[in-house]
Amino acid sequence: MNRLIVLAAAMMAWAAPQDAPAPAFEVVSIKPTPDPPIRTGMFPIPGTLTVGNYTLKRLILDSYRIKSYQLYGGPPWIDSEHYDIVGKAASKANMSEMSKMLIPLLADRFQLKIHRETKELPTYALVLAKGGPKMKPATETDRSFGIFPSGPITEIRAFRLGMQFFSNILSGQLDRPVLNETALTGEFQFTLRYLTDDARPSQPGETESPSDPNSASIYAAMQEQLGLKLEPRKGPLYVIVVDHAERPTAN
Numbered sequence: 001m002n003r004l005i006v007l008a009a010a011m012m013a014w015a016a017p018q019d020a021p022a023p024a025f026e027v028v029s030i031k032p033t034p035d036p037p038i039r040t041g042m043f044p045i046p047g048t049l050t051v052g053n054y055t056l057k058r059l060i061l062d063s064y065r066i067k068s069y070q071l072y073g074g075p076p077w078i079d080s081e082h083y084d085i086v087g088k089a090a091s092k093a094n095m096s097e098m099s100k101m102l103i104p105l106l107a108d109r110f111q112l113k114i115h116r117e118t119k120e121l122p123t124y125a126l127v128l129a130k131g132g133p134k135m136k137p138a139t140e141t142d143r144s145f146g147i148f149p150s151g152p153i154t155e156i157r158a159f160r161l162g163m164q165f166f167s168n169i170l171s172g173q174l175d176r177p178v179l180n181e182t183a184l185t186g187e188f189q190f191t192l193r194y195l196t197d198d199a200r201p202s203q204p205g206e207t208e209s210p211s212d213p214n215s216a217s218i219y220a221a222m223q224e225q226l227g228l229k230l231e232p233r234k235g236p237l238y239v240i241v242v243d244h245a246e247r248p249t250a251n
Helices: 005-013 055-062 097-100 102-109 161-174 218-224
Strands: 027-032 043-047 048-054 072-073 082-088 111-130 145-150 151-163 179-180 186-194 229-246
Touching: 027 102, 043 097, 048 055, 048 097, 055 072, 055 102, 055 151, 055 229, 082 102, 097 102, 097 229, 145 161, 151 161, 161 179, 179 229, 186 218
Parallel strands: 072 229, 111 179
Antiparallel strands: 027 082, 043 048, 048 082, 111 229, 145 151, 151 186
16 A cells, blocks of 8 residues: 555544534533632543633543644634533433533533644654664553653653554654554563653754763654654644634623
8 A cells, every 4th residue: 555545544543533412511610710720620420520720722622532733723712711610411421421511512601613624734653763672572561651750851651551552642742643653563661761841843864862861852862762763744634623712601
């Protein structure tokens, strides 16, 4: 199969499914988040979903299951004004069911209107660096990992991790899709240590590889510590465009 077709097919795998009709919350309360906020996050109990200190942008990302680089448009306040929300369902719905109720909530209370597009956007390919991988096969039984920021340094510690899952982690760290093209099978254990603030786009042909993790960008650290490389590419990516949004109506 043509390599460009393979890349396009892989990128379209990032597309979220079309929205299915979903039940709505029976009662909804929306208020501006107090300063300081009481709590931040989503807190479900059967039949009730409490959301603390969320922007409309974050609500859209969570509701449509997309990354920040897949969201375009909308007024500036959707990423600056924070809200506390309590939604109560008619039945003892679980978190999965209540998360689907957020989409009609956004349409009703924020007057959110969106459309979908496919854009040609920057991506990365995760490939083997010269000399091959430097990771050890996993010996742990638990498939786990941790991300540990400490000042200017971030560590990713993997105890049992496959390359497909690792590429998803890197996508979150770099705010850009990362496609696994290593062809490595199995699971590995490793520690990646790099400068947190140096997650800049790498350039084709970049060969920096300092051995000191306290001065290494994530791109250099990947090559030096793991024997892997991030190659900049472009590919088609599903995105959501905000056509209209309003501050929420009063309770």
